[in-house]
């Protein structure tokens with residue numbers, strides 16, 4: 384990280400801006416203090432001069448010019464206050480009394496004047512400024528009464544020094560602070576850039592480090608990491624979907640091709656051709672179903688925006704699905720019950736939820752022997768909604784209960800029955816989309832699959848208006 388880079392950071396530029404503003408305010412503040420203090424000192428100087436003049440005037444009025452000469456002699460000789468300046472001259476400007484050597488050039492008597500003189504102090508010539516008032520006395524005599532303003536000059540020098548120091552310190556500390564803050568910011572940004580480059584280079588699992596200071600960089604890192612997680616999830620879902628589609632359509636399509644080739648090799652015969660076509664149609668249908676299911680799983684796993692979820696009454700979805708499976712169950716001699724305690728509202732995607740319930744019922748009907756029973760239970764549990772499909776079939780051994788939720792997993796016993804091993808994968812994906820949990824339990828005998836959905840937060844007055852409704856479909 385070099386200095387030109389540092390100077391280009393917005394932190395550094397901001398620091399410079401603050402530094403300038405701070406410097407300007409220091410200048411204004413000290414300027415104001417200086418101006419008001421100097422004004423006060425000037426006022427005090429003038430008041431002292433006026434008081435001095437009043438004293439001299441009193442003496443002059445009472446006892447005449449000679450007394451004035453005496454008093455000026457006395458006061459000029461007073462070593463305690465060397466700041467006062469006096470001069471009394473004759474009409475030809477020859478000094479009569481006072482501590483000033485000559486009448487200032489180009490100065491008439493009457494009014495205020497500013498004088499500059501050099502005094503010798505400790506062997507050095509030092510310039511002094513004098514503020515004085517001049518008077519013309521009767522007979523052409525002139526009087527000058529003034530005061531050295533070196534106090535004001537000293538104060539001005541102190542203020543100037545303070546301004547210089549303040550500016551130097553402001554800019555010095557500002558520069559050090561600016562470099563320090565910019566270095567910190569640049570190092571955080573550099574870390575994010577390094578991670579981004581790593582991800583671009585193909586390491587999709589990399590994430591931005593969180594410093595734990597909970598600052599804006601941590602929040603940015605958290606959001607970027609969440610975005611990367613989502614992208615990774617979508618990409619994994621897409622890759623799995625394409626892998627699965629490629630893998631599972633290979634079988635049906637190869638069989639389809641074989642069937643068509645066989646039909647073409649045989650001499651045309653109307654009956655056989657029709658049989659071959661019907662076969663081809665059935666296999667195409669099977670391939671399309673697999674294709675369709677894989678796409679649905681990919682959609683569910685893509686975890687769409689929560690805003691896309693709508694209020695759904697899962698009890699009515701389950702009743703509709705059960706009604707649809709009712710004829711098949713009846714044909715197999717299976718009883719199908721729906722047990723609800725009124726509407727059970729959640730936020731969800733109705734089509735995917737309906738498909739998941741249908742898959743559970745499809746499995747139950749497929750595996751339950753004649754004389755068995757399937758029960759669909761929907762129950763409101765306060766903080767959520769339970770949906771369970773229980774059957775009296777062979778069930779699933781505990782060791783296989785997790786595995787059957789994976790794609791294309793079919794247990795040995797079901798290999799002879801039609802199916803792709805995707806039904807429960809879709810159920811699991813739909814459950815995940817709805818933040819629901821899936822449990823597989825022993826129904827003793829049979830299997831009981833239950834899903835627990837979080838309740839719809841917007842449901843007013845809660846679910847389950849009519850408890851105890853029991854739909855018996857057969």
Ligand SMILES: Nc1ncnc2c1ncn2[C@@H]1O[C@H](COP(=O)(O)OP(=O)(O)OP(=O)(O)O)[C@@H](O)[C@H]1O
Nearest residue numbers: 746747750778787793794797802803804805806807
């Ligand atoms: N109700 C059930 N009783 C017993 N075994 C079941 C039951 N439901 C599912 N299984 C077992 O779990 C496996 C996976 O079920 P899944 O629904 O995923 O696939 P499938 O039913 O074989 O095929 P598909 O649903 O894609 O047509 C099934 O092959 C079966 O072995």
Ligand SMILES: [Mg+2]
Nearest residue numbers: 745746806807
């Ligand atoms: Mg199934």
